[in-house]
Amino acid sequence: MQICDKNYGVWERFNFARKNAKSKYVCIFDDDAIPGPRWLENCLTQMHKEEGxxxxxxxxxxxxxxxxxxxxxxxxxxxxxxxxxxxxxxxGHSWFLKKDWIDDLFLNTEKYQAFKIVGEDITLSYKLKQKGINTFVPPHPKNDHQLWGSSRQYAMEFGTDSNGISMNPKNLEKMNSFMQEILKDGFVPIKQEDPKACAKMLRDIRKGQKLQLRLLLRFLLQGIFSIKNSNDKKCKIIRIFGIRFKIKRTKQSR
Structure with missing residues (x-):
C-alpha cells in the first residue's frame, strides 16, 4: 500500500502494480469504480476462455x-x-490482465506518458494489440450486478464528481489531442477491422436499452393506473394515482 501526497497521474498506478504485485494476474481500478463481488471471477473465467x-x-x-x-x-x-x-x-474503470503485460505499457511510450493524466487506457490496449492480445469487456447481464465491474449507482455518483478527469473541459481537449497522436502512430479501431461486429454490439445494446425503458414505463403506469377485479359483481375497481374508484360493470363485462 502507498499513500501519496501529490498527484502522480493515471500512469503511476500501473507502475506500482508492475513493481509490487506478486500474482500472475492483477486488476487495477479507478478510484470511482466499485465492482460487484463476482467481478474478478467474471474476468478470470473469460481469461481462461481467451487471453486478453x-x-x-x-x-x-x-x-x-x-x-x-x-x-x-x-x-x-x-x-x-x-x-x-x-x-x-x-x-476504463478497471483493467484485469497478466501482471507481466504491464511492462508493455512502459516500453517506448515516453511521449504518451508525457500526457500524464490521460492516455494510459488507449496505450495499454494499443501496445498489447501489437502482440496479438485483444481488449474485451466480459458479460454484464442486466439482472446480475454481482458480475459487473462497477456499480451503476456509485459510478454515476462518484464518476461525475467535480474532481473527475472527464469533468474538466481542458482534460477532454487533452484526450482528443492524445487520440490524434496515437491514430497517427497506427492505432486502428475495430470498426475499421470488423464493422459487422461493431454494428451488432450497438444494435444489441440499444435493443436492451429499449426493453429496459419499456419495463420502466410499464412499472410507472402500473403505479399510476391499474384495474382489478372485485368480488362485487356489480362493480370493478380502478386505481389512478393511488385513488380507488368503483366503476359499475356493464352487462358485457360481467
Missing part, C-alpha cells in the same frame, strides 16, 4: 478523431449491457 485485457467500461470508437466528444463512440459494460463478452477498442 478485460475491463469494466469498454469504448468502441465510431469516429475516432472526435473522441471523447459525444456521438463519436459508444460504451460497453455497466452502462452498455451485453450478456456476452465483447471485443472493444480499449477499456
Amino acid at each position: 485485457l478485460y475491463g469494466t467500461a469498454g469504448i468502441v470508437l465510431t469516429e475516432p478523431k472526435g473522441y471523447p466528444y459525444g456521438g463519436e463512440f459508444f460504451r460497453v459494460g455497466w452502462d452498455g449491457n451485453l450478456d456476452y463478452t465483447a471485443r472493444v477498442d480499449f477499456v
Whole structure:
C-alpha cells in the first residue's frame, strides 16, 4: 500500500502494480469504480476462455478523431449491457490482465506518458494489440450486478464528481489531442477491422436499452393506473394515482 501526497497521474498506478504485485494476474481500478463481488471471477473465467485485457467500461470508437466528444463512440459494460463478452477498442474503470503485460505499457511510450493524466487506457490496449492480445469487456447481464465491474449507482455518483478527469473541459481537449497522436502512430479501431461486429454490439445494446425503458414505463403506469377485479359483481375497481374508484360493470363485462 502507498499513500501519496501529490498527484502522480493515471500512469503511476500501473507502475506500482508492475513493481509490487506478486500474482500472475492483477486488476487495477479507478478510484470511482466499485465492482460487484463476482467481478474478478467474471474476468478470470473469460481469461481462461481467451487471453486478453478485460475491463469494466469498454469504448468502441465510431469516429475516432472526435473522441471523447459525444456521438463519436459508444460504451460497453455497466452502462452498455451485453450478456456476452465483447471485443472493444480499449477499456476504463478497471483493467484485469497478466501482471507481466504491464511492462508493455512502459516500453517506448515516453511521449504518451508525457500526457500524464490521460492516455494510459488507449496505450495499454494499443501496445498489447501489437502482440496479438485483444481488449474485451466480459458479460454484464442486466439482472446480475454481482458480475459487473462497477456499480451503476456509485459510478454515476462518484464518476461525475467535480474532481473527475472527464469533468474538466481542458482534460477532454487533452484526450482528443492524445487520440490524434496515437491514430497517427497506427492505432486502428475495430470498426475499421470488423464493422459487422461493431454494428451488432450497438444494435444489441440499444435493443436492451429499449426493453429496459419499456419495463420502466410499464412499472410507472402500473403505479399510476391499474384495474382489478372485485368480488362485487356489480362493480370493478380502478386505481389512478393511488385513488380507488368503483366503476359499475356493464352487462358485457360481467
